[in-house]
Amino acid sequence: xxxxxxxxxxxxxxxxxxxxxxxxxxxxxxxxxxxxxxxxxxxxxxxxxxxxxxxxxxxxxxxxxxxxxxxxxxxxxxxxxxxxxxxxxxxxxxxxxxxxxxxxxxxxxxxxxxxxxxxxxxxxxxxxxxxxxxxxxxxxxxxxxxxxxxxxxxxxxxxxxxxxxxxxxxxxxxxxxxxxxxxxxxxxxxxxxxxxxxxxxxxxxxxxxxxxxxxxxxxxxxxxxxxxxxxxxxxxxxxxx
Amino acid sequence: xxxxxxxxxxxxxxxxxxxxxxxxxxxxxxxxxxxxxxxxxxxxxxxxxxxxxxxxxxxxxxxxxxxxxxxxxxxxxxxxxxxxxxxxxxxxxxxxxxxxxxxxxxxxxxxxxxxxxxxxxxxxxxxxxxxxxxxxxxxxxxxxxxxxxxxxxxxxxxxxxxxxxxxxxxxxxxxxxxxxxxxxxxxxxxxxxxxxxxxxxxxxxxxxxxxxxxxxxxxxxxxxxxxxxxxxxxxxxxxxx
Numbered sequence: 138x139x140x141x142x143x144x145x146x147x148x149x150x151x152x153x154x155x156x157x158x159x160x161x162x163x164x165x166x167x168x169x170x171x172x173x174x175x176x177x178x179x180x181x182x183x184x185x186x187x188x189x190x191x192x193x194x195x196x197x198x199x200x201x202x203x204x205x206x207x208x209x210x211x212x213x214x215x216x217x218x219x220x221x222x223x224x225x226x227x228x229x230x231x232x233x234x235x236x237x238x239x240x241x242x243x244x245x246x247x248x249x250x251x252x253x254x255x256x257x258x259x260x261x262x263x264x265x266x267x268x269x270x271x272x273x274x275x276x277x278x279x280x281x282x283x284x285x286x287x288x289x290x291x292x293x294x295x296x297x298x299x300x301x302x303x304x305x306x307x308x309x310x311x312x313x314x315x316x317x318x319x320x321x322x323x324x325x326x327x328x329x330x331x332x333x334x335x336x337x338x339x340x341x342x343x344x345x346x347x348x349x350x351x352x353x354x355x356x357x358x359x360x361x362x363x364x365x366x367x368x369x370x371x372x373x374x375x376x377x378x
Numbered sequence: 379x380x381x382x383x384x385x386x387x388x389x390x391x392x393x394x395x396x397x398x399x400x401x402x403x404x405x406x407x408x409x410x411x412x413x414x415x416x417x418x419x420x421x422x423x424x425x426x427x428x429x430x431x432x433x434x435x436x437x438x439x440x441x442x443x444x445x446x447x448x449x450x451x452x453x454x455x456x457x458x459x460x461x462x463x464x465x466x467x468x469x470x471x472x473x474x475x476x477x478x479x480x481x482x483x484x485x486x487x488x489x490x491x492x493x494x495x496x497x498x499x500x501x502x503x504x505x506x507x508x509x510x511x512x513x514x515x516x517x518x519x520x521x522x523x524x525x526x527x528x529x530x531x532x533x534x535x536x537x538x539x540x541x542x543x544x545x546x547x548x549x550x551x552x553x554x555x556x557x558x559x560x561x562x563x564x565x566x567x568x569x570x571x572x573x574x575x576x577x578x579x580x581x582x583x584x585x586x587x588x589x590x591x592x593x594x595x596x597x598x599x600x601x602x603x604x605x606x607x608x609x610x611x612x613x614x615x616x617x618x619x
Contacts, residue, residue, distance in 0.1 A: 262503030
């Protein structure tokens with residue numbers, strides 16, 4: 138059930154990128170009618186094709202955005218966590234959600250009604266600029282993802298994923314995988330088998346995976362692999378998708 | 379050299395999606411300082427990382443948007459043709475181009491200065507809404523592309539590409555490939571060899587490729603393959619990247 142925002146919710150929501158550059162009172166005005174909901178794992182927050190009645194901010198946990206294909210497959214577009222917002226563009230343009238959103242861990246998500254957002258923007262066009270900046274950031278991430286899917290080998294994508302985890306973590310010796318390996322594979326555009334093979338290959342450079350924990354000995358080396366996998370190995374790794 | 383817009387240029391530019399929903403006089407005001415340039419093949423119109431001083435509209439020909447990776451690879455993000463616009467988000471937010479743009483055929487491209495756009499939006503916030511709608515469309519395409527790269531086999535992507543070509547063509551019997559096969563492969567996230575294998579495989583369903591011409595006998599069948607490649611074949615095709 139949606140509930141009013143707690144003090145903790147507000148602390149996260151006020152700081153999201155979508156509100157950057159706006160005056161505190163403007164932000165308070167936008168989020169005045171916001172609610173938050175705690176989702177169980179696998180619970181859905183928005184459905185692809187439904188009218189966009191709100192946009193969302195992840196307060197805690199992980200949410201995956203995915204599309205259902207005509208053949209019944211599921212394509213994971215992105216995974217979102219604390220401080221990430223999604224569906225701003227659909228809410229802003231009053232169109233339909235282009236993806237579904239589902240909690241992959243217990244997750245708390247803030248919800249800001251689209252009709253209220255439209256009213257705020259009408260009253261204060263500056264909000265439109267900050268929304269566009271936020272939408273541009275999403276687009277940038279999508280462009281990077283297209284780049285990686287087209288150019289990087291599976292091992293490179295896994296290496297890059299682990300580097301980003303290690304860098305987000307203060308204690309670089311052991312990193313918890315944020316969600317299960319099936320989802321990690323889907324997010325990276327790999328089959329679960331290819332992900333396992335990539336993990337096995339990365340053992341050679343000191344990456345140890347034990348259940349949901351990863352130990353990365355040498356982040357710099359891993360980053361080097363992400364950028365430029367050895368040519369000789371690469372040809373064969375390219376076929377690992 | 380940039381030149382004033384011709385009558386033919388204006389006919390294309392006035393109809394682009396980015397101006398949809400705006401009054402004719404508003405569109406005229408936005409495009410008042412626009413120029414157009416005819417690019418030779420391989421000539422660049424914008425460079426990744428440069429400050430975004432304009433956004434662009436393809437009037438004729440094909441332009442590829444691509445990113446240069448740290449390892450020296452080139453990732454083709456999208457190919458744009460008549461009526462497509464690009465770099466609106468970067469121009470709007472006054473940030474930097476996130477990709478480079480280069481003509482892949484002789485191409486004519488309209489250029490609308492970013493500073494003028496900012497002034498127009500300041501005077502008339504409605505323009506922001508139509509810009510966001512256009513940026514949303516780009517995002518939708520990127521999301522679909524991520525979906526296809528993650529879920530579809532190489533053959534499926536090639537089938538989908540040929541279906542879209544066939545549908546854009548009135549006479550469905552013979553379709554000209556819009557640009558060379560190396561670029562088609564890059565756009566679809568395939569190696570040139572994988573593209574050749576996909577073409578060979580699609581011969582079985584009546585697709586004939588002769589130099590830069592493709593004859594598609596059965597568009598419906600091709601579309602079916604794009605949506606749902608036969609499971610048994612698919613496993614092996616998935617490894618064709």
